[in-house]
């Protein structure tokens with residue numbers, strides 16, 4: 354692995370009560386969430402993304418591009434076209450044609466919409482997630498146009514081989530650098546992705562928890578937002594327990610929830626760190 358770093362696709366402004374413990378509904382205090390994408394540059398120059406955020410077209414005009422029904426997911430989105438991951442990579446000197454894989458932590462539109470901006474990218478999704486995507490076409494979270502626009506998808510099966518305490522995994526390239534982990538609960542086929550350059554690993558957990566406090570022991574989650582959007586609460590709690598175990602794993606991985614801006618601020622933002 355040549356490099357691994359993280360970027361946020363714009364900022365999401367939301368009242369704090371939706372994601373903070375104990376924040377009162379009456380409180381109109383504004384907070385911020387990130388939309389964190391992991392960028393992995395492999396030794397052969399290929400680039401792998403974990404999630405993509407919204408596409409360039411959606412970043413430029415969230416409400417107009419998504420339509421009224423799905424624009425709810427973009428409420429509070431503060432972005433311009435320059436926030437799209439394709440533009441950010443270009444700005445850093447990377448060729449978008451080098452992006453070969455976009456791994457979907459899950460297939461909600463704010464996580465995979467940007468795959469259409471990469472002509473050579475294949476979307477990687479777990480089998481359970483893909484079947485959820487197909488079976489809920491009118492869900493505000495899933496948007497089938499995103500896949501029609503990109504056109505290439507690979508469905509993968511995780512094996513019952515535990516890693517970092519997660520019950521199943523898939524070593525995508527067979528070299529241990531990028532490993533999908535079973536983190537269902539938020540959706541039917543949510544995965545986390547371990548990124549290992551041989552030093553300290555990162556685990557992008559998608560929306561398995563929105564904020565790192567949610568899976569902690571006190572105060573325990575889920576937040577109001579996580580309760581509203583959950584697929585299976587029992588599975589979500591199982592995954593919270595796994596996340597706590599993973600954090601205590603001997604290699605001390607850094608867990609990265611997509612929308613936790615506090616965690617995002619601590620992460621490397623470019624190959625130079």
Ligand SMILES: [Zn+2]
Pocket residue numbers: 461463464560611612
């Ligand atoms: Zn999300």
